[in-house]
Amino acid sequence: MRKERASCPLRGVGGIGYNQNGNDRKEGISMTDVTSAVQIVMPQHCNGYQTPRLFGGQLMAWIDVVGAVAARRYAHCAVTTVCVDHLDFIAPAHLNDTVVQEARVTWAGRTSMEVRVDSFVEKLNGKREMVNRAYAVYVALDDEGQPSPVPPFTPETEEERQEYAAALERRKLRLAR
Numbered sequence: 001m002r003k004e005r006a007s008c009p010l011r012g013v014g015g016i017g018y019n020q021n022g023n024d025r026k027e028g029i030s031m032t033d034v035t036s037a038v039q040i041v042m043p044q045h046c047n048g049y050q051t052p053r054l055f056g057g058q059l060m061a062w063i064d065v066v067g068a069v070a071a072r073r074y075a076h077c078a079v080t081t082v083c084v085d086h087l088d089f090i091a092p093a094h095l096n097d098t099v100v101q102e103a104r105v106t107w108a109g110r111t112s113m114e115v116r117v118d119s120f121v122e123k124l125n126g127k128r129e130m131v132n133r134a135y136a137v138y139v140a141l142d143d144e145g146q147p148s149p150v151p152p153f154t155p156e157t158e159e160e161r162q163e164y165a166a167a168l169e170r171r172k173l174r175l176a177r
Helices: 056-075 158-176
Strands: 035-040 079-089 098-108 112-122 128-140
Touching: 035 056, 056 079, 056 098, 056 112, 056 128, 079 112, 079 158, 098 128, 098 158, 112 158, 128 158
Parallel strands: none
Antiparallel strands: 035 098, 079 128, 098 112, 112 128
16 A cells, blocks of 8 residues: 655645645746845855955855755745756855845746855945856655655746746756766
């Protein structure tokens, strides 16, 4: 006899992707739902250059965390990282810089989600410069650590449609590897 797996424990609870009655929203979740994180680059985050720069591995760890939070909010359950599909270091961040990260879901399959994470250095005057863009894939997990279905993602704006189409292409390339 087949055992029924436990679903995500928070499914049906009001929040992102669900209405106040706990029912699924028909339109899915918008890419405009952004999860943000802010860090100050401290000495322990830097490499050994004379002008200390943020170590790329530290930025990658921050990307994974904010991306996972966006995926968890979308799926309403635990997630695990499947891969970081694309990661571009555009410019450095230095000691004492403020790093602002914005994560948004760009695509959802049956149990997986792609999340785009943009990382910026924010100057004291509020001006931001992009230093990194990454795409990571997460899988939703049930109480037993098994893949669990996620709500559908329906792109609504032109930006969402473009990101969704690009996500489908990245997925196709991942599956061909």
